[in-house]
Structure formats: structure tokens, C-alpha cells
Amino acid sequence: MTETSREHARLPRRQLSFDELGLPLHEVTFVVVDLETTGGRSGQDAVTEIGAVKVRGGEVLGEFSTLVAPGQPIPSAVVSITGITDAMVAEAPTLESVLPAFLEFSRGSVLVAHNATFDLGFLRAGCAQLGLVWPKPTSVCTVQLARRVLSREETPNHKLATLARVLRTRTEPVHRALDDARTTVDVLHSLLERVGPLGVHSLEELLGYLSDVSPQQRRKRHLADALPSAPGTYLFRGPNDEVLYVGTATDLRRRVRQYFTAGERRGRVKEMVALSDRVDHIECSHPLEAEVRELRLLGAHQPPYNRRSKFPQRAWWVILTDEAFPRLSIVRTPKPQAIGPFRGRRAAVEAVEALQSVTSLRRCTERIPAKEQRGRPCAVYDLGHCGAPCAGYQSVDEYAPQVISVHDVMTGRGDALLEHLRAELDQLSAAQRFEDAATHRDRLANLVRSLDRGQRLAALAAIPELVAARPDGLGGWNFAVVRHGRLAAAGTAQRGTPPMPVVDALQASAETVVPGDGPLLGAPADEIHVVYRWLTAGDTRMVRCVTPWSEPAGAAGRWRTWLDRVADARTPYPAAD
Incomplete structure (x- = not known):
């Protein structure tokens, strides 16, 4: 493999964002690529050579060229066209080593090819074959552009050799990847010169012109x-x-x-x-x-064309009912102690099922007074999942430990129930009931994830006021005044501006936030989540905080390592520590 590196210091090292597609054409980095293959069917035929030229503003920034071992014989008809023989690629690197290098070379650029469907199709198929992520780059096809720009009177067809002659390029195609890529660069520049008078001056306008x-x-x-x-x-x-x-x-x-x-x-x-x-x-x-x-x-x-976050109060919560024999209930309006928020009711139902599987909390919905009852217990009692307070088999005091254990896991005071759930997971795995273990694992993971998220957001909501700062990337600071989890004021101190007077002014003019009810004290779940994410980014600094920001010692955050292991697909389920 050979790579001529003439990288410019200003070359962007990231994928173009959607907002950046309006860049002037002279500021866009193009990677013009050409492939030679054993045939025309991506996914069946193989690449034998990759050549690419990186350009911006008419200047060549780098070149990439390598033969590729195709792993299959090269047909004689293809050899007669390209001149690439089996002997030439016998010692060449495989696509497994070449493709990642090319993706890095072209990262953050717009891909250009003559008949882009062909070349990009082989690159995309190669990524799929090797388990690589296709970056879905913005692409431009010079065949398509030529068809829009050149009339039938100007060119009989749109083959690369014909366009090279019509546009009088400095190079000519010879069915070798790098040489053809260089020719395609000249074709691209000639065509872009022609669309300029038509009002096409940015990549955005070029894509609009083509599509x-x-x-x-x-x-x-x-x-x-x-x-x-x-x-x-x-x-x-x-x-x-x-x-x-x-x-x-x-x-x-x-x-x-x-x-x-x-x-x-x-x-x-x-x-x-x-x-x-x-x-x-x-x-x-x-x-x-x-x-x-x-x-x-x-x-x-609630605009009709938005799909998300139109109903910020429509979260689901799991609470303990306020009665002599409390039970778990799924509600829209939470109490101060609750599990959530859940975006969908199904997730709340799964949390309830997980907790009920390790407690004997009653599952019936009737209201049971504290005085002694007489009656027949239901089937849940026969299965050993309930102490039947409805039939007088349990007193309020006998029932209370189950309520306390759920209350502790809700508030982060303890995680005994989570340990019981993990112990059941170990038992299922030891019995080689792996499908049941996987279901149990996922249910426990979802419960832990919901508890962790809710307890973190509740800890933030409990703080009456804090001020945080994040660098703006230009030598200044972005500030946020947060009161009970809501953004109360935002401002900036540009480079050279004393920051603390800005902080004082923001605090003095910040929105008054009156805490409400529930674990989040009235803050919408989506908003407090966005604020939390901004505050916990690695480069955010705490400026002022009226009370310590802390979480309960027994909170579900202790289980983050276990959750990371759950996410590892190579492990059937995480064993107990």
C-alpha cells in the first residue's frame, strides 16, 4: 500500500454534520474515488484496486492508492481491460486491512465517483462483509452531474474517457484506479465551473441541483x-x-x-x-x-409535525398506594417517592412485575381496611406470591416489611430487592434455564436503569439553585442557572469578559422556580434530563451550588458496572460479583 500524504493542517477530522452541508464549494473537502474490481456485482465480485484523491478549493491534499487481494481469480476479460493480473495482487493487502484505512482517509469528506452507485456499492458491501459501520457520507456522482450540465450536442455519452476529451482534462483514464480518480477530479472541477453561473455555489445548492x-x-x-x-x-x-x-x-x-x-x-x-x-x-x-x-x-x-416530546406531562410512574396494605400502582401523577419516569406504560408494567417477583405485596386492587378480615384468599396466595391480608392471614405489622423493602429501593436507601433479583438470576443460570435467565436479566436491567435515572434526576431537582459553566470553544464560557432541575437563566461570557459579573447578573435575573410535587418537584422529565446531561458532560464546571449535590448511598447507581456487563453481548448474563 502506498499513500501520498499531503494533508493540510486545516483538514476537518470529523463527519460533516447536517448543519454543515451549506458550506461554499471551495471550502468542501472532496475525496474522489475509483475502484477496479473482478466484475460488476457488489457482494459477489471483489475489489482489486482502490485509488482516491482528496481535494479542496482546487488543491490536492492527499492521495490514496493500493492494490487489493480479491480472494478470487481475476477473469481474463477484466485483465485485458485493467492490466491487473493475479500475480500482481498475490502479495497485496486484503480488503480487511485496506478498507479501514480508506475510511479514515475519507472521513469527514464528500465522496465523489464517476458512477457513484457502482463504487460506493462495493465500499458499502465491503463494510457489511467485514462488520464495519458504513459512515453514510454525502456523495456526488459525476455521471449524474454531467447529464445535468452537458447537452447532447456537447457530448455523445457520459463515459469518463469521453468527458475527459470533451472537457479537455489534464489526464486521461486508463482503467487504473488512481489515474482514473485523477481524471475524475478534473471532470468534477470543470463541471463545477459550469454550474457556478447557474447559482450553484455551495454543497447544499449542488445537492439541490442534482436531486x-x-x-x-x-x-x-x-x-x-x-x-x-x-x-x-x-x-x-x-x-x-x-x-x-x-x-x-x-x-x-x-x-x-x-x-x-x-x-x-x-x-x-x-x-x-x-x-x-x-x-x-x-x-x-x-x-x-x-x-x-x-x-x-x-x-x-403540540405542533402536528413533531413526533416527540409534545406531551411532557405524559410520563408513567410506579408508586406505593397510600392505604393500610399498600400495593404497587402505575400512575400519571407521582407521589414524592416513586419509580420513573417511564416513557411507555409497558416499561412501568415490567418494573412492577420485577418487584412483585421478589416480594409478597398484594396484587389485587380492592381497598383493604386495617381491621381483621375474613374471607377466602385468591390463587396468588396459593402460588405463594401473597400473604393474603384480604383474608386476614396477615396483619398490618406483618405486611409492613414488604412495603419497607420496596420503599427503600425507591428512595435509594437500600438495594436488597435488587440483590434478591440477581440471586434468582444466578439460580436460573445454574439450572441452565438460559432463556428464562435472559428474560429475568433484561427485566432486572430495565428496573435498575429506571431507578438509576430517576434517582439521579431527583437528586438534581432537590437542589434549589446551582450555577454551572462550560467552555464555548472560543476562549469564553456558557453559563446555566438551574433551579430545582429547571433552566432558570442562560448566558455567555465571551473571551476577555470577566465571568463572575455575568454570573451575578444571571442569578439576579433568573426565573423564579417554585418547587412542585413528585420526585422531580414539578420539573418536566424531558427538560431535567436535558439539563442533567449538560451538567454532567466532562468539560462542565460547577460555579456555585447552594446545597451539596449528592445521591443516596444505596442508590441504583451502584449497579452501573453490572449494567455495563449486561450491555456486553458476549456475556449470556452477568454473574454475581
Whole structure:
């Protein structure tokens, strides 16, 4: 393998984000690739050579070239075209070692190929065969571009050799990968020069020029013109001023422009764009504020074209009922001690089933008074899963230990029930009942995960006020004032600005938050989760905190190591420590 490395210091080392697809063409890094193969069927035939040229702004940044051992004979007809023989590839590296190197070489770039369906099809099939993740890069096909740019009078066909002659490229294709990639670079540059006068100056516009963009999308592109290039939240509004869709972006103008280009392929969103009359926006200090505002706007307007977070209060919780013989109940409005929040009722049901499997809490829904009862117990008693307080077989005091054990695991004071569940898991595995063990493991893992998430969020909600800061990447700071888990104020201190006066001003002007009921003290589950994620990022600093931020010693967070082992697919189930 040979690789000519002329990498530019400014070369981006990450995949293009959706917001970055509007880059001017002279700032876009293209990797022009060509493959030679044993035939034309990806998944059956094999690659024999890869050649690629990395370019930006007309400058060559690097080249990649290698023969590849195909693992199968090269047909004589292919040898006559490419000149690549079995002897030439006998000592060549395999695709298993070549493909990861090429993916790294092209990472963060737009892939270009002449007949991209062919070349990218082989690369995608190679990733599938080797268990590699196909990065789904943005791609441009020079055949498709040539068909749009060149008329029939200018070229009889769109073969690479014909285009090289028509466009008078500096190189000519010879059916070798690197040479053909170099020719394709010249073809690409010639075609891009021709689309410039047509108003195609950015990658976004190039993709729109190549693809099918509806007339409604094109006509409404001006709706993004007045938006700033700043973080914030945007609202698409319909003909009656109704909110159709709410979103958030780090660059409002660039993000909203995407809805009017070929990059937007979602049918529902295209329908929404066709109905929209204007786009409102709220400029925000930093992305956390934008994300929180988006959640609040979704809850307030419930726009029809958003699919998530439109009903922030529709979480499910598991509680102990308030009666002489408490039972587990699934509710919408939680008590101060509860397990949750759960997005779906099914997850709450599984948590209840897990707890009931290691306790003798009653499962009937009738209300049982504290005084002595007389009656016949149900089948659950016969199965040994209930002490039958309904028939007077258990007093309130005898029933209480079961309630205390569940209450302890809810509040994080103890994890005895979790240990019992794991002991049952060990017994199932020892008995080689692996299917039952897997079901039991998943149920325990979901319960632990729900307890851990809820206890962490509840610990944050209990703090009356804290101030945190995160570097903005430009030498300044992004600040957040959080009160009872809600974002009360957000601001920035740009590089060179004294940060503490900004903190003082934010605290003085922050929203008043009156704590409510439930484990999260009234904070919406989605919002407090977003705030928690921002606060616990590795580069976030605590500036002020009125009370210590801590979690109960017996909280489910102690089980995180066990959860990590559950996630390891190579282990049938995690054994006890």
C-alpha cells in the first residue's frame, strides 16, 4: 500500500454534520474515488484496486492508492481491460486491512465517483462483509452531474474517457484506479465551473441541483433569509399562524435552509414546508437554552409535525398506594417517592412485575381496611406470591416489611430487592434455564436503569439553585442557572469578559422556580434530563451550588458496572460479583 500524504493542517477530522452541508464549494473537502474490481456485482465480485484523491478549493491534499487481494481469480476479460493480473495482487493487502484505512482517509469528506452507485456499492458491501459501520457520507456522482450540465450536442455519452476529451482534462483514464480518480477530479472541477453561473455555489445548492427538490421547497427558501447564524429555536407557522413544527439548531439560518433543499427527504416534513407561510425564531445564548426552549414550545403548542416530546406531562410512574396494605400502582401523577419516569406504560408494567417477583405485596386492587378480615384468599396466595391480608392471614405489622423493602429501593436507601433479583438470576443460570435467565436479566436491567435515572434526576431537582459553566470553544464560557432541575437563566461570557459579573447578573435575573410535587418537584422529565446531561458532560464546571449535590448511598447507581456487563453481548448474563 502506498499513500501520498499531503494533508493540510486545516483538514476537518470529523463527519460533516447536517448543519454543515451549506458550506461554499471551495471550502468542501472532496475525496474522489475509483475502484477496479473482478466484475460488476457488489457482494459477489471483489475489489482489486482502490485509488482516491482528496481535494479542496482546487488543491490536492492527499492521495490514496493500493492494490487489493480479491480472494478470487481475476477473469481474463477484466485483465485485458485493467492490466491487473493475479500475480500482481498475490502479495497485496486484503480488503480487511485496506478498507479501514480508506475510511479514515475519507472521513469527514464528500465522496465523489464517476458512477457513484457502482463504487460506493462495493465500499458499502465491503463494510457489511467485514462488520464495519458504513459512515453514510454525502456523495456526488459525476455521471449524474454531467447529464445535468452537458447537452447532447456537447457530448455523445457520459463515459469518463469521453468527458475527459470533451472537457479537455489534464489526464486521461486508463482503467487504473488512481489515474482514473485523477481524471475524475478534473471532470468534477470543470463541471463545477459550469454550474457556478447557474447559482450553484455551495454543497447544499449542488445537492439541490442534482436531486429532485419540489417547487414548493424552492419557492419558500427565502423564509430562512432573515434568520441569524446563531444558536436558537425555530418555529414553522402555517397560514392561520398555527405552529406546525418546532426545532433547534446551532446555526439557525443554515439549519432552516436545509428544509428547502434536496437534503430534506422526509415526506411529512416536505408536506409541512408546503403548508408553511413563515419561520419565527428565538435566538439563544447557547445550545442548552435552545434545547430547553424547544421542549417548552413543544409542550405549549403540540405542533402536528413533531413526533416527540409534545406531551411532557405524559410520563408513567410506579408508586406505593397510600392505604393500610399498600400495593404497587402505575400512575400519571407521582407521589414524592416513586419509580420513573417511564416513557411507555409497558416499561412501568415490567418494573412492577420485577418487584412483585421478589416480594409478597398484594396484587389485587380492592381497598383493604386495617381491621381483621375474613374471607377466602385468591390463587396468588396459593402460588405463594401473597400473604393474603384480604383474608386476614396477615396483619398490618406483618405486611409492613414488604412495603419497607420496596420503599427503600425507591428512595435509594437500600438495594436488597435488587440483590434478591440477581440471586434468582444466578439460580436460573445454574439450572441452565438460559432463556428464562435472559428474560429475568433484561427485566432486572430495565428496573435498575429506571431507578438509576430517576434517582439521579431527583437528586438534581432537590437542589434549589446551582450555577454551572462550560467552555464555548472560543476562549469564553456558557453559563446555566438551574433551579430545582429547571433552566432558570442562560448566558455567555465571551473571551476577555470577566465571568463572575455575568454570573451575578444571571442569578439576579433568573426565573423564579417554585418547587412542585413528585420526585422531580414539578420539573418536566424531558427538560431535567436535558439539563442533567449538560451538567454532567466532562468539560462542565460547577460555579456555585447552594446545597451539596449528592445521591443516596444505596442508590441504583451502584449497579452501573453490572449494567455495563449486561450491555456486553458476549456475556449470556452477568454473574454475581
